[in-house]
Amino acid sequence: MLKLILGNKAYSSWSMRGWLALKASELEFEELVVPLYNDTWDERREGDEFAPSSGKVPLLWHDDLVVWDSLAIIEYCADLTERGRYWPEDIAARAMARSMAAEMHSGFAALRRECPMNVRQNVPMPDLSDETIADINRILQLWAQARARFGSGGPFLFGQWSAADMMYAPVVTRFLTYSIPVPPFARQYMSDVLRHPHVAGWIETAQDEPWVIEQYEAGQGTA
Template sequence: MKLIIGNKNYSSWSLRAWLAAKQSGLSFEELIVPLFGEDWEAAKSQSSEIMPSGKVPILWDDETVIWDSLAILEYLGDKVGRERFWPKDDAARGMARSMVCEMHSSYAALRKTCPMNIRKRYGGVQLPDEVKADIVRILQLWAEARARFGQGGPFLFGTFGAADIFYAPVVTRFLTYGVGVPGFAQSYMEAIWEHDWLQSWINAAEDETWVLEQYEKAPAA
């Protein structure tokens, strides 16, 4: 398998697909195409061979091509068993799926105002009300998942799974923009941040030389 991703410092959807690939336990080759650089344009121009959707992430598995991070996760779940990604309990699995889909389709204000930038740290950021509303909603979901289903470990549903994969970029955003969180969320964020796979991604992001100026500005309230 080959996974095509963007810059590790900035590409939140790439992080999700990469974590899903790691969680699958399958071996895969990683190909980074720097966002908005010359290689990016060249790759898009060869879309029929490399990037059929013109976007990252993309997973190639022999002749099978899967784009979109959630589709990649579900495809990998079909290959190795869905229990590797989703809770076994029906109620927990239902909530986990709902949380993943909400993350996949919502929180536009947070995404736009606070793009992922792992290397950056801002202090005293005043976030717009619509971003604060997204943050409150996410924290409510985290609190419910941890309270109802998190007894088996430090992650949202106890053990590391699809919900953690999809909210991992949010953890990095909260740290980058200095979002204050309650104690339970702080503990969860520490568990995500200290996970071996995320640490590997973070170290690679810090070693990247690409800088996208449009993602380096502090957000305005």
């Protein structure tokens, strides 16, 4: 049995990536949303179910096997099912998709810090640091390159929905939340991502969550 432990759907970008990976697998799984930073958070993250990830989400249990970290969950789901569900078949496209996913995984700290994920908000664009603007420009550059080189087969970065889109889907929500201006090709890509049934389902469910994290509502911190 697969069990995915998540943080709040309104705020947890890494949880969203892990959840999208499980949805792409089409395998049945149980999901458990654990509210981040509420009164029981510190106690709960010290329990046995969180021990392998040192209290971080998302966390995937498969019977007695455990996988943590969104990118590792993507790879595990690819191993369980078909790698074609996650990575392009063409070797050059696959190499670029993996590079983009890895860069998202390890980079863009300024964007995450200044524009925390909040799929329930839409606010005017805040004053952004040069570092965050550089992050935005880099992401748009990557999107443009992927679409131009490998996007002819569909509306997503490499044509068909892939792990690269799963990794950048929370960025799409951030650009929308903070009214980040983007060129027409990126606006169309964002629209297609937001219409994807898995992304739309995540956002819809997040609207009904009762929890509020004030620091993310104020646009501070990372998620």
